[in-house]
Amino acid sequence: MTAPVLEHVLLDVLPDQTEAFEAAFVVARPLIEAQRGFVQLELRRCIEYPARYLLLVTWDSLEAHTIGFRQSPEYDQWRALLHHFYDPMPEVTHYEAVG
Amino acid sequence: MTAPVLEHVLLDVLPDQTEAFEAAFVVARPLIEAQRGFVQLELRRCIEYPARYLLLVTWDSLEAHTIGFRQSPEYDQWRALLHHFYDPMPEVTHYEAVG
Numbered sequence: 001m002t003a004p005v006l007e008h009v010l011l012d013v014l015p016d017q018t019e020a021f022e023a024a025f026v027v028a029r030p031l032i033e034a035q036r037g038f039v040q041l042e043l044r045r046c047i048e049y050p051a052r053y054l055l056l057v058t059w060d061s062l063e064a065h066t067i068g069f070r071q072s073p074e075y076d077q078w079r080a081l082l083h084h085f086y087d088p089m090p091e092v093t094h095y096e097a098v099g
Numbered sequence: 100m101t102a103p104v105l106e107h108v109l110l111d112v113l114p115d116q117t118e119a120f121e122a123a124f125v126v127a128r129p130l131i132e133a134q135r136g137f138v139q140l141e142l143r144r145c146i147e148y149p150a151r152y153l154l155l156v157t158w159d160s161l162e163a164h165t166i167g168f169r170q171s172p173e174y175d176q177w178r179a180l181l182h183h184f185y186d187p188m189p190e191v192t193h194y195e196a197v198g
Contacts, residue, residue: 006143008153022197044105044194047161054107054194056155062146095143095153098121 004039006095007057007065013085015051021085028081031074032057037064062094103138105194106156106164112184114150120184127180130173131156136163161193 013021025043032038039058046052059065069075083089112120124142131137138157145151158164168174182188 005146006153025197043197045197047104047193047195049192052192053197054105093148093151094146096146098124098142098144098152 003096004058004060005062005065007055007059007092008095009055009090009092011053011055011086011090012049012088013051013053014087017085018045018051021053021082024081024085028078031078031081032069034074035064035069035072037061037068065094102195103157103159104161104164106154106158106191107194108154108189108191110152110154110185110189111148111187112150112152113186116184117144117150120152120181123180123184127177130177130180131168133173134163134168134171136160136167164193 011021029041032041037060039060041058042054042056044054044056046054057065110120128140131140136159138159140157141153141155143153143155145153156164
């Protein structure tokens with residue numbers, strides 16, 4: 001699959017750690033932005049559930065994320081910086097254009 | 100709240116009706132695009148769960164969606180065209196910029 005895909009993740013952060021998560025994300029962001037095939041990233045915060053975040057990452061192929069980033073040394077740093085904020089661990093899915 | 104917001108909906112469509120849903124969405128789309136405060140819409144299809152769609156709509160305020168569109172006559176048409184495809188009925192949330 002070589003068409004651009006949108007990675008979609010709903011992040012439920014420990015409610016008393018949203019500020020620390022946002023600060024850690026600033027540190028982590030360049031790790032993903034430097035990957036081959038990375039196009040764009042948006043992190044947004046939910047209005048109805050204030051400890052929930054929406055992460056949307058555009059990649060130029062599915063494999064740029066699932067193989068390239070996840071097998072990179074930067075992914076270990078990303079995980080160490082961010083994964084301890086999540087409860088539960090989020091499900092990552094990918095979306096392609098319709099039609 | 101007057102900042103732009105992103106409406107987020109994960110649509111689980113009846114698995115044998117994805118083609119009909121996509122066709123109905125083409126008809127429904129102008130109803131939402133004509134609303135005051137509408138900025139942009141993306142509909143994408145999930146790679147891991149092929150009957151799941153991601154709808155992202157940017158509005159120039161929360162109320163443009165929750166009051167403006169939902170109280171409009173076009174919303175009744177939107178619902179009649181689309182809601183019977185969903186199982187379960189989706190949860191709609193809204194996201195704002197971080198920081």
